[in-house]
């Protein structure tokens with residue numbers, strides 16, 4: 455029963471094409487230097503309002519793909535469309551959450567969270583109001599005047615999240631955002647992600663190393679294989695909505711999907 | 725002069741999060757500082773009294789010679805003369821050094837043709853070049869300013885360059901991803917992130933500038949402090965000579981320590997990196 459619920463595709467092209475894609479990646483390849491093929495002809499579309507995870511062994515090109523979508527890197531070939539328009543660089547409809555937080559150590563939580571708005575030329579009082587709202591949203595109300603070194607790793611990543619939310623982008627691009635935080639904070643973040651997806655109607659592209667996390671939070675999981683980076687499998691985990699974390703760990707669909715992904719990834723790890 | 729002083733993002737200044745330990749260590753070091761000065765003065769006095777060298781004055785004679793020169797105005801006048809090339813030279817090094825350092829850090833092409841110049845300047849033994857300077861620029865103010873610049877500029881430029889190179893790339897990416905243009909990336913991210921190390925380079929540059937100005941005043945034409953030292957040596961006023969030398973050494977130490985103190989106030993260690 456479980457494998458029937460977890461839709462599995464042998465072909466790299468998903469059978470259920472997103473009906474309303476916000477991002478389309480078309481024939482994207484990336485070659486570093488002369489011979490490091492980080493991505494090889496990637497074709498994929500991301501559904502509006504969904505959370506899609508990129509999963510795969512280290513060095514398979516997850517960060518590269520995310521940065522190309524963000525407009526921080528130019529692909530060697532192919533193009534990325536956001537809402538139908540080709541990407542030439544970073545844009546207001548996309549916001550990046552960095553693995554190493556990328557907070558300015560000399561700036562307060564408030565100034566860090568308002569930085570994206572500052573770059574867009576939003577006047578001070580307006581950007582501080584917005585930033586304050588999102589600082590509260592990520593659970594850091596009262597910490598506005600603190601500096602990054604006064605915060606824990608989890609709190610710092612919340613500031614990075616508030617900064618990305620404050621610019622009100624439609625798509626949040628997250629590169630292993632929770633890899634530097636402890637397990638409990640990670641769980642809390644995962645709950646936050648669900649809420650943000652419901653309340654803020656955001657689309658998430660999410661790079662993770664954790665199979666369990668990917669299965670738990672994702673609408674769709676894109677698995678990449680290394681050397682050259684290609685899409686190896688696309689999985690839509692059919693985890694019942696609103697399941698509590700304790701039941702999840704005993705849920706058959708969850709366990710089978712995790713096992714299926716592990717089997718897929720295993721050959722690259724060994 | 726061929727060593728290469730490089731600012732390390734070292735631990736400096738008291739930490740806010742552990743006041744008791746660090747303030748206690750501060751008190752301890754102050755005690756040791758005073759004690760070492762007292763011991764030094766006592767040894768000097770003793771060595772002077774043994775008369776092992778006819779030119780070596782006692783500590784007390786040196787101190788009284790110092791006050792004598794302050795009272796008759798010769799010390800003040802000498803400092804005014806010496807400060808002129810020092811201040812002009814340091815101001816020039818500051819502006820040119822920081823601009824060149826930042827430009828080298830940001831652009832490969834500028835780095836390619838500018839960095840070697842500074843490396844050569846830093847490695848070259850200054851004293852050997854001074855005859856060349858006087859040959860071209862004469863024995864006036866210009867040569868002395870140039871001596872200061874030649875010593876302080878490479879340190880300031882190379883440290884600014886390294887500071888810019890050490891800015892975390894993810895911070896610059898972050899600025900870019902929120903649509904900051906190149907100008908914003910430089911002024912909002914690169915300069916603030918590099919400023920602690922740039923300031924440390926500045927402090928080293930000031931220390932080098934002192935060497936430069938004294939060297940120039942001794943080797944080109946005796947003016948200011950250099951003149952005072954040369955004059956008192958020629959008339960065998962050894963206490964006065966020692967007092968002048970000690971005063972310029974102390975002056976340099978105080979100037980550099982003040983910069984270090986400002987540095988610690990401005991850039992608390994915990995604000996330097998997000999780690």
Ligand SMILES: Nc1ncnc2c1ncn2[C@@H]1O[C@H](COP(=O)(O)OP(=O)(O)OP(=O)(O)O)[C@@H](O)[C@H]1O
Nearest residue numbers: 486487490491492511512513514515516517518519
């Ligand atoms: N700037 C670069 N120059 C040269 N090669 C690079 C560069 N960045 C990445 N690579 C190479 O491209 C490949 C993909 O890198 P990428 O960082 O996208 O992997 P990743 O899937 O994010 O890995 P990880 O899970 O370890 O973060 C790797 O083989 C890497 O060595």
Ligand SMILES: [Mg+2]
Nearest residue numbers: 516517518629
């Ligand atoms: Mg990566």
